Amino acid sequence: MNAESIKTHPRDWMVHSRINGLTALVVGAxxxxxxASAKAFAANGGAVVVADLRAGEAERVAAEIASQGGQxxxxxxxVSKQADIDAAIDRTIRKFGKLDVVINTAALVRPAMLEDVSLDQWRAGFQVNVDGALMVARSALPWLKESPHAAIVNTASLAGVHGYSQxxxxxxxxxxxxTLSRQMAHEWAAYGVRVNVVLPGVIDTPMARGSVPQELLDQLATMLPMSRVGQPEEVADLIVYLASPAAGYITAQAIACDGGMSHMMFAKPMGK
Ligand SMILES: NC(=O)c1ccc[n+]([C@@H]2O[C@H](COP(=O)([O-])OP(=O)(O)OC[C@H]3O[C@@H](n4cnc5c(N)ncnc54)[C@H](OP(=O)(O)O)[C@@H]3O)[C@@H](O)[C@H]2O)c1
Incomplete structure (x- = not known):
């Protein structure tokens, strides 16, 4: 599949009947x-709260979903501000009356070498990427406890398991x-809340394009086992699957969606 066919492939697949009627808060949407996750969740019959630091972009995505007949x-x-999270959950409950799923894809990326990174920059990264994930999940928990199909999907990175410079x-x-996701999974399994974390590889998004020059992205693609970077829709398919009751016995897992890059000793077969 090429990038265009991945984007246009219908996203109302096997989880459809199971997601119907569930409500998701998607942070970083x-x-x-x-x-892509918000759109896939809605295409599968779910109601979505599209949440983002960029309110205008969140509005655009919600309008696009509505124009396709979604909710x-x-x-x-x-996500690093408790008052914002409280307001978003309040809005969710007032509009949809319940909250079944939290998908968190927001992140702060600030390239820096360890010998240069200021403590303020360091703390800002943890504040959004870790504190934010904890705060949104904990604030949603009372509602998730009420759901028969509660799930949280966080988004980490291969950078969380492999070292890399800058x-x-x-x-x-x-x-x-x-580790936070696994601890949530362990502590909240008793409430019927599943928690998984997705590890994307190199994915063609504004974040990737903003932090890696296009030339380097193209070069990187040729070095990957599948000879291409991933599309956001491909990661969204995994996220929505994990968020759905179709994944009802899957929890505490960290699952890569990376075209195989994390488990290949060499990028290409020898001699290619
Ligand atoms: N793209 C990749 O190759 C790649 C690889 C591995 C892991 N990931 C991870 O995958 C997730 C999604 O990445 P993406 O590439 O789809 O990124 P993206 O296109 O930049 O989307 C992330 C969205 O989250 C928003 N956001 C940032 N900080 C936020 C905050 N404090 N509260 C609420 N929203 C916030 C961003 O706004 P701004 O644009 O204003 O920041 C942006 O709209 C991230 O967790 C990222 O670390 C990405």
């Missing part, structure tokens, strides 16, 4: 994988997010 509202929200707080904060 104004762009990239969050946007969505938008909220502007900084990542600043990004990789360490994603490592913390992986």
């Amino acid at each position: 104004g762009s990239g994988m969050g946007e 969505a509202i938008s909220v502007g929200l900084d 990542g600043g707080a990004y990789g360490p904060s994603k490592a913390a997010l992986i």
Whole structure:
């Protein structure tokens, strides 16, 4: 499949009948994988609260979902601010009366070498990528406890398991997010809340295009086992599957969606 056919492939697949009637809060849904997840969740019959730091982008995504016949509202929200989270959940309950699923894709990326990164930059990375994930999940928990199909899906990164240069707080904060997700899964299994975390590889989103020059992205694609970067819709398919009751016995998992890059010793077969 090429990028165009991935984007246009219908996203109302096998989880459809199971997602019907569920409500999701998708944080970071104004762009990239969050946007694709919100759209896929809605295409499968769910109601979506599109939340993003960029209120205008959240509004655009919600309008696009509505124009396709889906149910969505938008909220502007900084996931590192408790008051914003409280307001978003309040809005969700007032509009849809319940909350079954939290999908968190928001992240702060500030490239820096460890010897240069300021403590303020370091803490800002953890504040959004770790504190934000904890705050949104904890605030949603009372509602998730009421749902027979409660699920949280966080978004970490391969940078959370492999070291790489110039990542600043990004990789360490994603490592913390992986463990945080597993701790949530362990503590909240008793409430019937499943928690999983997705580890995208190199995915063609505004974040990737903003932090890696196009030339380098193209070069990187040729070095990957599948000879291409991933599309946000491909990660969204995994996220929505994990969020759905179709994944009812899957919890505490960190699952890569990376075209195989994390488990290949060499990018290409020998001699290619
Ligand atoms: N793209 C990749 O190759 C890649 C690889 C591995 C992991 N990931 C992870 O996958 C997730 C999604 O990434 P993406 O590439 O889809 O990124 P994206 O296109 O930049 O989308 C992320 C959205 O979250 C918003 N956001 C940032 N900080 C926020 C905050 N404090 N509160 C609420 N929203 C906030 C962003 O707004 P701004 O644009 O204003 O920041 C943006 O609209 C992230 O967790 C990222 O770390 C991405």
